[in-house]
Every structure is written in C-alpha cells, then in structure tokens.
Amino acid sequence: MPCRWRARRPGFLAASANLKKPFMRKKQNERTYRGGCHCGRVRFEVTGNLERVSECNCSICTKKGYLHWIVARDAFRLLTPSDNIAAYTFNTKVAKHLFCPNCGVASFYIPRSDPERIDVNARCLEGVDLSRLEHEHFDGRNWERSIVGYKEKIERSRIAK
Numbered sequence: 067m068p069c070r071w072r073a074r075r076p077g078f079l080a081a082s083a084n085l086k087k088p089f090m091r092k093k094q095n096e097r098t099y100r101g102g103c104h105c106g107r108v109r110f111e112v113t114g115n116l117e118r119v120s121e122c123n124c125s126i127c128t129k130k131g132y133l134h135w136i137v138a139r140d141a142f143r144l145l146t147p148s149d150n151i152a153a154y155t156f157n158t159k160v161a162k163h164l165f166c167p168n169c170g171v172a173s174f175y176i177p178r179s180d181p182e183r184i185d186v187n188a189r190c191l192e193g194v195d196l197s198r199l200e201h202e203h204f205d206g207r208n209w210e211r212s213i214v215g216y217k218e219k220i221e222r223s224r225i226a227k
Contacts, residue, residue: 095115096113096114096115097113097114097115097116098111098112098113099111099112099113099114099116099191099192099193099194100191100192101173101174101186101187101190101191101192102145102146102171102173102190103165103166103168103169103171103173103190104166104169104170104171105166105168105169105171107146107150107166107168107169108146108150108151108166108171108173109144109145109146110142110143110144110145110146110173110174110186111142111143111145112135112137112141112142112143112184112186112191113137113141114135114137114141116135116188116191116194116199117199117200118135118199118200118201118202119133119134119135119188119196119199119200119201119202120133120134120135120136120201120202120203120204121133121134121201121202121203121204122134122203122204122205122206123203123204123205123206123207124206124207124209125206125207126156126163127206130172130187131189132172132185132187132189133187133188133189133196133201134177134185134186134187134188134204135185135186135187135188135191136177136179136180136183136184136185136186137183137184137185137186138183138184139182139183139184141184142174142184142186150166150167151164151165151166151167152164152165152166152167153165158178160178160181161175161176161177161178161181162175162176163175164176171190172187173186173187173190174186174187174190175187178209179213179216179217180220204216
C-alpha cells in the first residue's frame with residue numbers, strides 16, 4: 067500500500083482545517099491546555115473537559131503511543147505556523163497524521179473516525195496527569211467493525227446532552 071509524506075507544504079492544512087481561529091466560549095468544568103511537540107516548533111491550545119482518553123491498537127497508533135482526545139475544531143487553536151507541520155497519509159488518506167518534521171512528535175491530527183474534529187495526543191499536553199483519566203480501548207485493528215460501535219456511542223452521548 068503506498069504511503070505519502072509531505073513536509074512543510076504551505077497551506078496543506080488549509081483544505082483540512084481552519085486551525086487558527088478564536089476559541090469557543092468555555093463551558094463549566096472546562097479548562098484550556100497548552101501542548102506541542104518535543105522541540106517546541108509545534109504549539110497549540112485546546113479547551114475542553116479532559117476526563118477520558120482512548121487508546122487504539124491499530125498499527126500507527128500503537129507505534130506512536132497515541133492517547134486520543136478528540137475535540138471540536140473550534141476548541142483547538144494552533145499557535146505556530148502550519149508550515150511547521152508535516153503530514154503523513156496512508157490507506158484511505160482521510161486521516162491526516164500531522165507531526166513536527168524537526169523532532170518527529172505527533173501532537174495532534176485529523177482523525178479518520180471524525181475528520182471534522184481534531185484528535186489531540188493527551189501525552190503532548192502540559193500538566194496532565196494521565197493516571198487520573200479514564201482510559202477506553204478502541205479496536206483499530208478491526209477498524210471497520212469497531213467504528214460502527216464508536217459512532218453509535220458518540221451519537222448517544224450527544225443526544226443525552
């Protein structure tokens with residue numbers, strides 16, 4: 067299966083996300099987190115109620131050690147130029163696996179499961195005690211089957227709110 071890697075192509079995020087926009091208003095129990103890559107070239111802020119993360123066992127998430135926190139696009143604000151970010155796509159090319167081309171850290175990306183949102187790697191957030199968060203499992207090795215249950219769960223939680 068062919069893979070694509072693109073580094074620092076101006077505006078490659080523009081078609082996928084308008085990431086530099088003002089935050090949405092905070093709701094009760096929400097806070098703003100700062101995060102980024104190891105070298106500091108990629109920096110962002112995200113606002114939300116971080117109580118739960120998801121761990122996926124697919125090939126790329128396992129190798130990256132990703133802990134997923136999927137947020138609305140207007141809860142995410144990129145603080146550095148998008149030219150500081152490289153992208154990797156494979157398979158369906160829906161997911162945009164973003165990373166720092168300098169240090170290689172993948173601090174956020176556009177997920178295949180919900181491409182209208184941003185998936186933040188909770189390991190890249192400052193001041194977060196990961197042991198205090200609820201951890202869920204997503205069977206990414208059986209993605210097509212697992213996504214059906216995931217979408218149903220998301221819809222039930224949106225209706226409950």
